[in-house]
Amino acid sequence: MELWYTEDHSRGAKFSLKVEKQLYSGKSDFQRIDVFETEEFGKFFTLDGLVMITEKDEFIYHDMIVHVPMATNPKIRKVxxxxxxDGGTVRELVRYPEIESIDMVEIDELVVEVCKAYFPKSTSGFADPRVTLYFEDGLKFVQEKVDAYDLIIVDSTDPIGPGEGLFTREFYQNCHRALTKDGILVNQHESPFYDHYAKAMQRAHQRIRESFPIAKVYQVHIPTYASGHWLFGFASKTFDPVADLDAHAWNQRGLETGYYNTDIHQGAFALPNYVKKLLEEA
Amino acid sequence: MELWYTEDHSRGAKFSLKVEKQLYSGKSDFQRIDVFETEEFGKFFTLDGLVMITEKDEFIYHDMIVHVPMATNPKIRKVxxxxxxDGGTVRELVRYPEIESIDMVEIDELVVEVCKAYFPKSTSGFADPRVTLYFEDGLKFVQEKVDAYDLIIVDSTDPIGPGEGLFTREFYQNCHRALTKDGILVNQHESPFYDHYAKAMQRAHQRIRESFPIAKVYQVHIPTYASGHWLFGFASKTFDPVADLDAHAWNQRGLETGYYNTDIHQGAFALPNYVKKLLEEA
Structure with a gap:
């Protein structure tokens, strides 16, 4: 018997992972959650039928969503x-001793519960005393904050379902207000290759650019996401992620990382012409 | 009715493309060749069941295999x-007026015939008077050449079947001898993510390093290849692809490209830590 999980990456492309067994299936007020075990990718989980993380390549996503802003501004204290x-972002953040507090706002408590049960490696950071978990709507949470955070990381699902509000103009404006004067906003920014992802990328970029004086995009190889070509957005009030990187200072820390290094930090902001064009036309 | 072409990207991952119809199927002395039409990817063809090019993303591969060496050494005359x-590499090469001759050695004449019939856009360069096609074994062809080429591009299939010899120690040594004193060798270098591709990548890197004083690897986002994370090898006798790039000079040419630009030329040589580690261990 062979069991395959299959995801549509576009109208005309599908990606399938060989599954040993399904470990969990549940439904929260917000979405369906499934956990699977594989031989090659370790465990992975899906929300509404889309892969969120696999144990084999989640380090790539979490390295690049956390270390790029942290290396750009070493004075980040409140996040x-x-x-x-899934916890991977918090796990990477707690490696920085200078961070004083990490507020994490996840709308769906069941996701955290399920990940704690099945992904102990990615959820290890939740035990850090600097971390506070809020099971609330991130949109409303950020609305009430002013000058409160040095860094906001939007580690969301796609702009369909519960993640939709996290791609709106109003949300980005609220993030701007919630950030301190040197504040940085990093968000998962979809993908440029398949049409419907590219449209989401263009919309996000257009709206972020309206709220932030510096709004750049950087790229990452994430094999289990659609097209394997994934983007993050880097927006800020003052910091330029390439010009302001102090590579020497970051390397002095001696943090071990599977994907991130200061060369790839800079290299990731060099985008292919077709991606630049899509962003300019946004 | 739905028709899907499916390729194994690893033991536990498959990639499928929705096919409108099959346009061609044939068998040469070397391999099986199939051509398909899709709505989203345009036409694509496979050799022994592996995707070679799709019309949607072939520009990425050909931009990066050609413009990186050409921008590094503007004195390349003989290639x-x-x-x-499939012709895409030659199509990009003939855009450089200073190139005097392009010898192309393809073992399988049927591939060229089929591509001429179904991929007029990628085969347009074959008509250029500087191009000479040889339907021979590349291994033997290069064996007899000394100090003859400024650039050798190895645009091969994987190291299984007809492409196997193009990943051997002896072949790389012969390339070294066939190159002029500033010669550059660029080759398709497999992928780091899935085990069996990563092993091929390590073997290739180890052997190239034995023959060339400069041996680097650069990465590209090719969505229809396994993992979407593909590598090329850059080996040379004197040129460093990053330090010796004259970005201004290349940009002065005004060549339009869909993927390549001089920033991504430099950025592509910044590799993730896990890839660097695989190469160091090779």
Whole structure:
């Protein structure tokens, strides 16, 4: 018997992972959650039928969503994380001793519970005393904050379902207000290759650009996401992620990482012409 | 009715493309060739059941295999291309007026015939008077050449079947001898993510390093290849692809490209830590 999980990456492309067995299936007020075990990718989980993380390549996503902003501004002390129920983003953040507090706002408590049960490696950071978990709507949470965070990381699902509000103009404006004067916003920014992802990327970029004086995009190889070509957005009030990187200072820390290094930090902001064009036309 | 072409990307991952119809199927002395039409990817063809090019993303591969060496050394005049029956590599090369001759050695004449019939856009360069096509074994062809080429591009299939010899120690040594004193060798270098591709990548890197004083690897986002994370090898006798790039000079040419630009040329040589580690251990 062979069991395959299959995901539509576009109208005309599908990606399938060979599954040993399904470990969990549940439904929260917000979405369906499934956990699977594989031989090659370790465990992975899906929300509404889309892969969130696999144990084989989640380090890539979490390295690049956390270390790029942290290396750009070593004075980050207060961090807000929105989404990120799998814990990988918090796990990377707690490696920085200078961070004083990490507020994480995840709308769906069941995602955190399920990940704690099945992904102990990615959820290990939740035990850190600097971390506070809020099971609330990130949109409303950020609305009430002013000058409160040095870094906001939006580690969301796609702009369909519970993640939709996290791609709106109003949300980005609220993030801007919630950030301190040198504040940085990093968000998962979809993908440029398949049409419907590219449209979401263009919309996000257009709206972020309206709220932030510096709004750049960087790219990452994430094999289990659609097209394997994934983007993050880097927006800020003052910091430029390439010009302001102090590579020497970051390397002095001696943090071990599977994907991130200061060369790839800079290299990731060099985008292919077709992606630049899509962003300019946004 | 739905028709799907499916390729194994690893033991536990499959990639499928929705096919409108099959346009061609044939068998040469070397391999099986199939051509398909899709709505989303345009036409694509496979050799022994592996995707070679799709019309949607072939520009990425050909931009990066050609413009990286050409921008590094503007004095390239004589070029040898091995494999590359689809024509995309030659199409990009003939855009450089200073190139005097392009010898292309493809073992399988049927690949060229089929591509001429179904991929007029990628095969347009074959008509250029500087191009000479040889339907021979690239291994033997390069064996007899000394100090003859400024650039050799190995645009081969994977190291299984007809492409196997193009990943051997002896072949790389012969390339070294066939190159002029500033010669550059660029080759398709497999992928780091899935085990059996990563092993091929390590073997290739180890052997190239034995023959060339400069041996680097650069990465590209090719969505229809396994993992979407693909590598090329850059080996040379004197040129460093990053330090010796004259970005201004290349940009002065005004060549339009869909993927390549001089920033991504430099950024592509910044590799993730896990890839660097695999290469160091090779």
């Amino acid at each position: 807000l994380v929105i989404g990120a129920g | 040898l291309v091995i494999g590359a029956g």
